[in-house]
Amino acid sequence: MANSDQEILGRGSVDDVDAIMDIATFNDDVDTIEHIVENNADTIFTWNYDKGERPRLDRLYEKAKVSQWNASTDLDWSIEVDPTTALNLQAELLLDPDMMEDPSSPLAKWGDKEWEEFGVESLRWRLSQFLHGEQGALLCTAKIVETVPWIDAKYYAATQVVDEARHVEVFERYLGEKLDGGYPINPHLRLLLDDIINDSRWDMTYLGMQIMVEGLALAAFGYMHQFTDEPLLKKLLRYVMSDEARHVAFGVLSLQEVYADMTLAEIRERQEFAFEAAVRMRDRFLQQEVWERMGVDSRDMVQRLLQAPEEAQVFQKMLFSKIVPNCRKLGLLDAGEGWLRDRFTEIGVIEFEHLEDTGSEFTDYDIGTDDFDAASAQKAAEAAEIAMSNPAS
């Protein structure tokens, strides 16, 4: 039997503003340095050292070894960055234009100065959440090294650990040196990362991190890469994406094998976890902390954002453009009478299901390719077109 939203999300309905704000105001990590999470998983040795028994994972491992880059020397940190123009993400892409013009909206009174400040804060906030998510990936993938039973996966995951260390390094440095520091972790993101680390089943780490969190990151990085002309950020995002596409492929290739042997009841638990992760990530992008920093009533803004028409939520929807095709490839959308399909329809992201999945997409994002910009632009444009189309038509 399916669990209720209360059991999956801890609230009776997806758009319950009070419950969302309760989580949002609960951030006890602001003044502490360490955040300790119980890790319930078994650590597994394997005595089967046959390299290449899983050829697709082996290929990914060989690819990772020759795709390393050095954050200290491959990026030009001497570039001066103007935070007000670093990312040209128009407010119209992030917010519903009607909401900005509505005289009762706090944003109606904003002038150029406020919009500029919002742009900078929003960038700092977004990159900060990526920084914390990268640390989550670092810890989750270190966990996978311990918990996955296959030697090819342990080898590959070890390369991802190095990749993630580099990602934490570059986002922290960009925030610290170019944007004057960042924001603490968003409570919705923290709740999700805690859940992933907490889970005892090793495949859940993959589903939560490689499929959901990294799938979202890959889409978001691609979108930001399109909208920035700031050379340091653009190159940084390109390099991170070349790693990230491999990471998502690692999740897809590993889980395909695991899910093939699961019962329907086990698959249902994975569907529910994917849905929970999707809602947590959507909640996180309501960016409560930025509204507070701007002196705006964040509850009011969250309510307005949740009520905005679907076609006005282009960026929020785009974030799911990798997740949904990958869930489809894994058979998660349609198993058990399409439970996850129904839920993704409800939160307005099912339209992405037929986009290319990320099982082999990493070759398009290869660090050495000359076509990166064109490939990335084309994928972002395809996803944007779907995100902007009216689902009702």
Ligand SMILES: [Fe+2]
């Ligand atoms: Fe990463």
Ligand SMILES: [Fe+2]
């Ligand atoms: Fe990653």
